[in-house]
Amino acid sequence: MWRNxxxxxxxxxxxxxxxxxxxxxxxxxxxxxxxxLSYYDPWYNASLALHKAxxxxxxxxxLAKFGWRFADPKPALATDLKPHExxxxxxxxxxxxxxxxxxxATGYVVSxxxxxxxxxxxxxxxxxxxxxxEGLRDLAIDLHYYLAYGGIALAAGHAGMALKHxxxxxxxxxxxxxxxCRRSKRRD
Amino acid sequence: MRTHTLAAVLAAALAFSATASRAAxxxxxxxxxxxxxxxxxxxFSWMVGVFDRISGSFAFDPAAGPAGQKxxxxxxxxxxxxxHAERDKHLRSPDFLNVRKFPKATFVSTGYEGDARGGxxxxxxxxxxxxxxxxxxxKKTGEGNDPWGGYRxxxxxxxxxxxxxxxxxxxxxxxxxxxxxxxxxxxxxx
Numbered sequence: 001m002w003r004n005x006x007x008x009x010x011x012x013x014x015x016x017x018x019x020x021x022x023x024x025x026x027x028x029x030x031x032x033x034x035x036x037l038s039y040y041d042p043w044y045n046a047s048l049a050l051h052k053a054x055x056x057x058x059x060x061x062x063l064a065k066f067g068w069r070f071a072d073p074k075p076a077l078a079t080d081l082k083p084h085e086x087x088x089x090x091x092x093x094x095x096x097x098x099x100x101x102x103x104x105a106t107g108y109v110v111s112x113x114x115x116x117x118x119x120x121x122x123x124x125x126x127x128x129x130x131x132x133x134e135g136l137r138d139l140a141i142d143l144h145y146y147l148a149y150g151g152i153a154l155a156a157g158h159a160g161m162a163l164k165h166x167x168x169x170x171x172x173x174x175x176x177x178x179x180x181c182r183r184s185k186r187r188d
Numbered sequence: 189m190r191t192h193t194l195a196a197v198l199a200a201a202l203a204f205s206a207t208a209s210r211a212a213x214x215x216x217x218x219x220x221x222x223x224x225x226x227x228x229x230x231x232f233s234w235m236v237g238v239f240d241r242i243s244g245s246f247a248f249d250p251a252a253g254p255a256g257q258k259x260x261x262x263x264x265x266x267x268x269x270x271x272h273a274e275r276d277k278h279l280r281s282p283d284f285l286n287v288r289k290f291p292k293a294t295f296v297s298t299g300y301e302g303d304a305r306g307g308x309x310x311x312x313x314x315x316x317x318x319x320x321x322x323x324x325x326x327k328k329t330g331e332g333n334d335p336w337g338g339y340r341x342x343x344x345x346x347x348x349x350x351x352x353x354x355x356x357x358x359x360x361x362x363x364x365x366x367x368x369x370x371x372x373x374x375x376x377x378x
Contacts, residue, residue, distance in 0.1 A: 039360050114272065
């Protein structure tokens with residue numbers, strides 16, 4: 001139930017997927033909203049503080065997800081997919097996996113580029129550990145912006161294809177990510 | 189014989205004037221020159237910043253009178269530094285300095301009123317693509333031989349600018365239109 005089994009996802013993998021999906025979409029919305037706020041908006045400073053702290057949580061979750069993947073290998077793709085769908089799904093998963101690390105990581109580089117750490121909801125501080133040159137900082141600023149917009153487009157495509165497989169092809173892909181594997185033993 | 193003498197005198201005069209004008213030219217020492225600014229934060233306190241990279245040259249020739257004093261400065265707008273990463277990122281963005289579109293700000297003097305100790309340096313400031321005449325109150329801070337074989341002269345200046353006059357950008361509130369500048373420029377004589 002907790003671990004992946006055979007061709008099914010376990011609760012841990014499903015939890016990582018939906019938490020990171022919520023974080024990615026939520027942080028994107030928060031980011032777009034906060035940069036449009038006026039200087040006198042009550043959320044002008046708090047929105048950025050939240051964006052940074054939640055971003056660090058998302059980065060930690062993404063890294064934990066990869067750690068978990070070594071401990072609990074991913075099940076095979078759904079067997080009802082056609083070859084080009086399998087190739088597309090695999091490419092999409094690699095891209096999204098890269099983005100859930102790169103987008104928060106570039107945000108961290110930008111925010112810590114002058115040596116200040118990141119305040120985590122007033123509880124503790126994540127220190128600035130990178131010596132960031134102006135060139136790296138400017139690259140990170142651009143990457144954070146374009147990868148976030150590119151990532152949200154990819155995520156929309158990913159969600160759209162999942163819905164298409166579910167409603168049009170009547171496939172099992174979406175159900176795999178909603179219902180955890182019930183068997184405690186692996187079928188291999 | 190007379191023409192030879194005249195030619196010699198002319199040549200000497202030319203050589204002298206060339207030396208004199210060259211001797212009055214200084215190149216700005218970026219390590220000892222600062223463009224600092226401060227702007228009111230909501231009317232409660234000062235937000236202080238500096239442009240880290242400036243370059244240029246000036247002429248300081250008191251013997252030549254006001255016409256002998258000139259300056260031309262170039263400021264790298266992306267070098268704006270207020271000690272806060274996200275604010276500096278925002279200041280470089282199109283909401284403020286728009287450094288991709290306007291990587292340089294320049295000041296080129298058009299005339300000086302005053303004497304060797306101080307006065308008013310007038311000139312054109314180009315900032316965010318807008319060129320406007322401004323006046324800087326200047327004062328000589330010192331000059332003389334430095335310990336490494338060069339000759340230096342330094343000046344300080346103050347001026348105020350209206351953000352609106354240069355295209356403003358993001359609204360920071362009624363107290364934050366006026367920016368005060370403190371300039372400290374040191375040059376090494378060529």
